[in-house]
Amino acid sequence: MHRTEVVVTGLGAIAPLGADVASTWNALLAGESGIRGNVPHGHETGGLPRTVAGTMASDPADSLPPVRARRLDRSQQAALVAAAEAWADAGAPAVDPDRLASAIGTGIGGVQTLLKQDDALEAAGTRRVSPRTVPMLMPNAAAALISIEYGARAGAHTPVSACSSGAEAIALGARLIRAGEADVVIAGGTEAAITPITVAGFTQAQALSRHTAEPASASRPFAADRSGFVLSEGAAVLVLESAEHAGARGAHVHAVLAGAGIAADAHHITAPVPDGSGQIAAMRKALAQAGLAPEQISHVNAHATGTPAGDTAEAYAIGQLFGRATVTALKAALGHLFGAAGAIEALIAALSVEHGVIPPTRNLTTAGVDPDIGLDVVTERRDAFQEAVLSNSFGFGGQNVSLVVTRARHHASRTASTAP
Secondary structure, X not given: OOOOOEXXXXXXXXXXXXXXXXXXXXXXXXXXXXXXXXXXXXXXXXXXXXXXXXXXOOOHHHHOOHHHHHOXXXXXXXXXXXXXXXXXXXXXOXXXXXXXXXXXXXXXXXXXXXHHHHHHHHHHOHHHOOOOHHHHHOOOHHHHHHHHHHOOOOOEEOOOOHHHHHHHHXXXXXXXXXXXXXXEEEEEEEXXXXXXXXXXXXXXXXXXXXXXXXXXXXXXXXXXXXXXXXXXXXXXXXXXXXXXXXHHOOOOOOEEEEEEEEEEOOXXXXXXXXXXXHHHHHHHHHHHHHOOOHHHOOEEEOOOOOOHHXXXXXXXXXXXXHOOOEEEOOHHHHOEOHHHHHHHHHHHHHHHHHHOEEOOOOOOOHHHEOXXXXXXXXXXXXXXXXXXXXXXXXXXXXXXXXXXXXXXXXXXXXXXXXXX
């Protein structure tokens, strides 16, 4: 039975490490950090101190016409900026609008708009609330706006699955292509939720890093002294395409999205199932769809947020399936982009196989690795042929997504703007 191959032909991002793909990739390989201190919240702080967080390297509003930017939530602005870069990188493919779809995940949506408009309501009443409030706060707006921007009539989809949202959107995009419902899908994730309520909620849950004196070292996945994650914002978008459609137009192919696995723990709203069965199931499904054995994976991009329990649980799950696997943990440099995390990490996985590089894990020395983490954690840029990378995204609710990205063997040649 013929199986449609899904390839990645476009990449776009705006993230804490850079305002585009090239700057993000180069900063990541150089071991830089996108985490900053004294980050303002933008509205009433409720007594919270200023926050250590990964703000976007540039304001996405600056890349949009001023009137349009004012009518969009920050998360929507970021999604449009990332999509524009990805679409241009893909060569603005000519595609039947009824064969083009969008799939943009988010964990929270337009929370900044919601808080700002609620402040206006409380302070001055109904007449001060913007008539654009609802389209600015609804989670599906980013997918809808991208659908409108590029004339994508095959569907505008919005997976909302906490920290796995972006990865699930990419999995959904691949599924639409394999099902014959689309030839091209603009897929990814976006989030802009550095707000008092999110900071306060995670602080009360004791989920945020306590290593805030030096922001660049606050995110410490797999480290023995890790204490929690760092909240970040941004967006990442991939243009997915059937190999047949990409080949017909001579498109450059960054990588192949070979497999996607989705599984649920069905256990607890925040804690992973102790035996790692849900995470293992997602990884197994992704490998099976890709037709690969565990030993064929060059490295695993771990979800690894830097929480004490979460990193141990994931390391156990990876160890159960792969043995002593080679892994990297990108959130040490990027922070945790929530609904965009799986998308930016899938994008980096694609670059890893394209350029033969494993990006380093910051803030970790061999001596500092948790003794329960029996993995080969890459702490310095490692140049090595990468045939296949597995990228994990695990979210609250026990929602697990794993993606397998493999090297493209045949594609049109061009000079990649994202070369290391």
